[in-house]
Amino acid sequence: MKILEVQDLRVSFPIVGGVFARKVQEVKAVDGVSFDLEQGETLGLVGESGCGKSTVGRAIVNILRPMVYGVEVSGKILYHHQPDTVDLASLSRARMRPYRSDIQMIFQDPYSSLNPRMTVRQIVEEPLKLHTRSSARERMERVGRLLEKVGLTREQAGRYPHEFSGGQRQRIGIARALATNPRIVIADEPVSALDVSIQAQVVNLMQDLQEEFNLSYLFIAHDLSVVRHISRRIAVMYLGHIVEIGPGEAIYKNPLHPYSRALLSAVPRPDPDIPHDRRIRLSGEIPNPLNKPSGCAFRTRCPIAKPSCADEVPVLEIKQDRLVACPWV
Amino acid sequence: MKTLPKSLLEVRNLRTRFQTDSRIAHAVDGVDFDIFQGEVLGLVGESGSGKSVTALSILRLIPDPPGKITDGSILFKGRDLLKLSWEEMRAVRGNEISMIFQEPMTSLNPVFPIGMQMKEAVLGHEQVSGKEAFDRSVEMLELVGIPNPASRMNDYPHQFSGGMRQRVMIAMALSCGPSLLIADEPTTALDVTIQAQILELILRIKDQREDSAVLLITHNLAVVAETCDRVIVMYGGKIQEIATATELFKNPQHPYTRGLLASLPSVDGERLKRLAAIPGNVPGIFDLPSGCKFVTRCSERIDRCSEEEPELMESAPGHWVRCHLVNP
Numbered sequence: 084m085k086i087l088e089v090q091d092l093r094v095s096f097p098i099v100g101g102v103f104a105r106k107v108q109e110v111k112a113v114d115g116v117s118f119d120l121e122q123g124e125t126l127g128l129v130g131e132s133g134c135g136k137s138t139v140g141r142a143i144v145n146i147l148r149p150m151v152y153g154v155e156v157s158g159k160i161l162y163h164h165q166p167d168t169v170d171l172a173s174l175s176r177a178r179m180r181p182y183r184s185d186i187q188m189i190f191q192d193p194y195s196s197l198n199p200r201m202t203v204r205q206i207v208e209e210p211l212k213l214h215t216r217s218s219a220r221e222r223m224e225r226v227g228r229l230l231e232k233v234g235l236t237r238e239q240a241g242r243y244p245h246e247f248s249g250g251q252r253q254r255i256g257i258a259r260a261l262a263t264n265p266r267i268v269i270a271d272e273p274v275s276a277l278d279v280s281i282q283a284q285v286v287n288l289m290q291d292l293q294e295e296f297n298l299s300y301l302f303i304a305h306d307l308s309v310v311r312h313i314s315r316r317i318a319v320m321y322l323g324h325i326v327e328i329g330p331g332e333a334i335y336k337n338p339l340h341p342y343s344r345a346l347l348s349a350v351p352r353p354d355p356d357i358p359h360d361r362r363i364r365l366s367g368e369i370p371n372p373l374n375k376p377s378g379c380a381f382r383t384r385c386p387i388a389k390p391s392c393a394d395e396v397p398v399l400e401i402k403q404d405r406l407v408a409c410p411w412v
Numbered sequence: 413m414k415t416l417p418k419s420l421l422e423v424r425n426l427r428t429r430f431q432t433d434s435r436i437a438h439a440v441d442g443v444d445f446d447i448f449q450g451e452v453l454g455l456v457g458e459s460g461s462g463k464s465v466t467a468l469s470i471l472r473l474i475p476d477p478p479g480k481i482t483d484g485s486i487l488f489k490g491r492d493l494l495k496l497s498w499e500e501m502r503a504v505r506g507n508e509i510s511m512i513f514q515e516p517m518t519s520l521n522p523v524f525p526i527g528m529q530m531k532e533a534v535l536g537h538e539q540v541s542g543k544e545a546f547d548r549s550v551e552m553l554e555l556v557g558i559p560n561p562a563s564r565m566n567d568y569p570h571q572f573s574g575g576m577r578q579r580v581m582i583a584m585a586l587s588c589g590p591s592l593l594i595a596d597e598p599t600t601a602l603d604v605t606i607q608a609q610i611l612e613l614i615l616r617i618k619d620q621r622e623d624s625a626v627l628l629i630t631h632n633l634a635v636v637a638e639t640c641d642r643v644i645v646m647y648g649g650k651i652q653e654i655a656t657a658t659e660l661f662k663n664p665q666h667p668y669t670r671g672l673l674a675s676l677p678s679v680d681g682e683r684l685k686r687l688a689a690i691p692g693n694v695p696g697i698f699d700l701p702s703g704c705k706f707v708t709r710c711s712e713r714i715d716r717c718s719e720e721e722p723e724l725m726e727s728a729p730g731h732w733v734r735c736h737l738v739n740p
Contacts, residue, residue, distance in 0.1 A: 131606075132574075132603055248694060249459075250693055278459055279633070279672055279676070280458060280689070280694065281693070281694065283676075283677075284690075284691070287686055287687055287689055305603065307679060308634075308678060308679045309677050311683065312678075312684070335679065335680070345605060351604075351608075351637065351638045352637065353636075353661060353673065353676055355637045355638070355657045356658070357637075357638075364609070365605045368573050368575055368606065369573075
C-alpha cells in the first residue's frame with residue numbers, strides 16, 4: 084500500500100544580490116523528482132553532496148519555507164492517510180500541523196539536533212505536548228517507555244545531551260521522532276556522524292523499530308553499503324534528478340545508469356584482494372548547480388555521453404525491473 | 413632472501429596526555445611502531461582511540477597546555493624528534509614530514525589566494541626566488557590535477573570545491589618533497605567518486621621518492637583495505653593489533669578488529685538480515701577501564717582481562733596482537 088507519493092517535486096532556492104537583495108538567480112536543487120513510498124518499506128535515497136537528496140526530505144516534512152526565504156516548492160507530495168489523501172506541498176504551516184505527528188525526522192548530527200539546555204525528558208516530551216492531549220503523568224510514562232525502546236534507561240531522562248555519547252544521542256533523537264507514533268520517518272544521514280562500531284547498533288535499532296511499528300523509512304545517505312543493508316528499494320540522485328530507481332538488490336548487482344555504475348564502483352571495499360582497476364573513473368567534479376549542463380546533467384562526466392545528450396533531459400523509462408533516466412542503456 | 417625493510421620513523425613508548433583541572437587523560441598510552449620506507453601504513457581507530465593524537469605528537473603539534481608528550485622517543489632519520497628545538501622542528505615540518513588534514517576549508521587561510529599560500533610554503537623552507545616558488549607551485553598544482561593551475565593561483569579557497577581544496581592541500585604538502593606524509597582522514601569530508609581520486613593521488617606520492625612513506629589515519633576500514641600495506645588498529649590510546657593489510661582482513665585476531673569487520677555492511681556480498689554490532693559505547697578518554705581497554709565491550713572477555721592489561725605480542729610473524737585469548 085502506498086503511503087506517500089511524490090510527483091514532479093521541484094525546489095529552487097533564490098540567490099539574492101545587489102543592495103536591494105533582489106533575486107538574481109536560482110538554484111534548482113530538486114528538478115522534477117517522483118517516487119512512491121510503501122507502507123512499512125525503506126526507500127534509500129543516495130547521491131553525492133549537492134544532489135538534492137536532503138532537500139527532498141525537507142520538502143516532504145514541509146520545513147523548507149520557514150527555513151529559506153523565497154524558496155519555491157512545486158509538485159505534489161501526496162500523503163495517503165485512510166481514507167483521505169492530502170497534498171502536503173500545498174499546505175500552510177498551520178494546516179500541515181495535524182499531519183506533522185505522522186511524519187517525523189531523524190537528523191544527521193546528534194550533537195546539534197538536540198537542544199543542549201533541555202533534559203532528555205523535555206526533548207522527548209516536546210512533540211507529545213505539541214501533538215497530543217495527554218496529562219503530564221501520561222507523558223512521563225510514555226517518555227520512559229520510549230527511552231527503553233531505543234536502548235536507554237528511564238533513569239537517564241533527567242540528564243542533559245552532553246552527558247551522552249554520539250550513539251546514545253542518536254538514540255534520543257530516534258525516541259523523539261517516535262514519540263508521536265509516526266507512520267513515516269525521514270532519516271537524513273542518521274548514522275554517518277557515528278563511530279563505525281556504533282553505526283551497526285543504530286541501524287539494527289532502526290530495523291527493529293520498523294518491524295515493530297510498521298514504519299516507512301526514507302533513508303537518505305551517502306554511505307552506499309549502509310543504504311544497501313537497510314533499503315528494499317533505492318533511488319540514485321544526481322544534480323536534482325533521480326537517475327535510477329528500483330529494487331535495491333538488482334541495482335547493486337547490476338547498476339544500469341552510467342552514474343550509478345560509477346558511484347557503486349567507487350565505493351571502497353574492505354578486502355585487499357579486490358583489484359583497484361574495477362573502478363570506473365569519473366573525470367572532473369560535480370558541476371555547479373547554478374549552471375547545470377543542458378540536457379542530461381551527468382553528460383559532462385559520463386563515459387558513454389553522446390552529442391545528443393545535450394539536447395534533452397532524459398526521462399525515467401522502464402528498463403528491466405526498474406526506471407532509468409538514460410536512453411543508451 | 414628478502415632484505416629487511418628500512419625504518420623511516422621509529423616510535424617508541426610514546427605517551428601523550430591531556431590534563432584538565434581535575435583529571436588526566438592518557439590519550440596515547442605507550443605506543444610503539446615503525447614506519448618503513450616505501451610503505452603506506454594505515455592507522456585505524458574510532459573517536460578517542462588516540463590515532464590523531466599519535467600523528468600530532470609525531471609533528472609535535474600537541475597544544476601544550478592542556479596536552480603534553482610525557483614519555484618516549486620518535487626517531488626520524490637518526491634524530492629524536494622529541495629532543496629537537498622548536499626551530500629545528502619547524503625545519504622538519506613541511507620539509508621532511510608533511511601533514512594533510514580532514515577539513516581542507518579550515519586548513520587553508522580563507523583571506524589569501526591559494527597561490528600566495530603555496531608560495532609561502534615553499535619560501536618558508538627553501539632558499540629560492542619568488543619566481544621559482546611560483547613556478548614550483550604551479551607545477552605542483554598541475555601534478556595533483558588542477559586544471560589551468562597558473563590561472564588559478566590568484567583564486568581564494570572558497571572558489572574551489574571540497575575535492576579541489578584537498579588537492580591544493582596535497583600539492584602544498586608535497587611541494588618540498590617530504591619523505592613522510594601524514595594524512596589524517598584526508599577523504600572523510602569528500603564524496604566517494606572524489607575520494608577515489610584523492611586516494612590514488614596520495615598513493616602516487618610514493619612514486620616521487622623511493623624512500624618515502626605515508627601514514628594514513630582513518631576510521632574507514634575499506635579505505636585501509638584499498639590503500640595500505642600494513643595496518644595498526646588502535647583503541648583506548650593503545651595499539652591493539654598490527655598486521656599486513658592482507659593478513660588483517662583475512663585473519664583478524666583481536667576481538668575488537670573482528671567485531672569491527674563483522675559490523676560492516678557489505679556492498680557486494682550477501683545481504684544480512686541484521687548487522688553484528690559491537691555492544692556498548694566507545695569509552696571517553698577520561699573513563700577508560702583498567703586492564704584491557706576493550707574489556708567493557710568484549711563478548712569474549714575472561715576474568716583476567718579486567719585485572720591485567722595484555723601485552724602487545726607477536727602471534728605470527730609480523731602480526732602483533734594485544735589480547736589474553738590470543739597470547740595466553
